[in-house]
Amino acid sequence: MKALLLWIAIAYPVPHTAHTVDRLLPPPQTWVCPAKTFASDIPTRSGSWRYPPNIILCHRGPVNMGRTEKAVGYWKRLGYEFGNIKIAPSDDYGCATGQVPYSTIMIDIPSQGFKMGTHLGTTKTWRNNDTGQIFKAKIEIMSAWGDSERILEHELGHAMGFDDVHHVGHIMNGSWSLGGYGTEGLKK
Numbered sequence: 001m002k003a004l005l006l007w008i009a010i011a012y013p014v015p016h017t018a019h020t021v022d023r024l025l026p027p028p029q030t031w032v033c034p035a036k037t038f039a040s041d042i043p044t045r046s047g048s049w050r051y052p053p054n055i056i057l058c059h060r061g062p063v064n065m066g067r068t069e070k071a072v073g074y075w076k077r078l079g080y081e082f083g084n085i086k087i088a089p090s091d092d093y094g095c096a097t098g099q100v101p102y103s104t105i106m107i108d109i110p111s112q113g114f115k116m117g118t119h120l121g122t123t124k125t126w127r128n129n130d131t132g133q134i135f136k137a138k139i140e141i142m143s144a145w146g147d148s149e150r151i152l153e154h155e156l157g158h159a160m161g162f163d164d165v166h167h168v169g170h171i172m173n174g175s176w177s178l179g180g181y182g183t184e185g186l187k188k
């Protein structure tokens with residue numbers, strides 16, 4: 001037994017690199033959003049904006065301008081319109097307090113209440129219950145996953161009013177590993 005363990009130790013030396021979370025690919029079975037059991041196969045849209053929303057990137061936020069423009073471009077190609085994208089200064093009141101201005105999608109790192117480890121991002125929308133009109137939204141993404149493929153695009157989909165789907169390969173699939181860039185049912 002001892003010889004076997006020694007052989008394993010020699011054959012498989014313990015790597016000296018520490019485990020880090022800044023990998024580009026999230027591990028399998030990671031949820032982009034809090035897992036939902038009532039997701040459908042075709043995207044349902046439960047809200048929409050009256051005017052193109054502006055986007056504010058909080059100073060400490062998970063994504064930079066380039067990453068945001070890429071994700072916004074994905075939705076623009078589907079026919080959705082956006083206002084200005086700007087990076088908030090480090091003393092921005094809205095980012096510091098979590099208060100999102102009207103007509104704005106704010107993107108920040110998770111606030112208190114975000115269940116670490118079960119999902120990578122979350123989106124909250126404020127809307128008129130009668131008309132479904134969305135008047136502001138807040139996207140929160142763990143900073144380690146801000147640059148990862150599809151996560152910001154997925155969360156922007158929620159900010160556009162879309163719900164999660166089961167459809168494999170679809171951008172709105174709530175499971176990261178079962179998702180993709182599929183746009184079925186999203187074109188405006």
Ligand SMILES: [Zn+2]
Pocket residue numbers: 032033034154158163164172173174
């Ligand atoms: Zn989702």
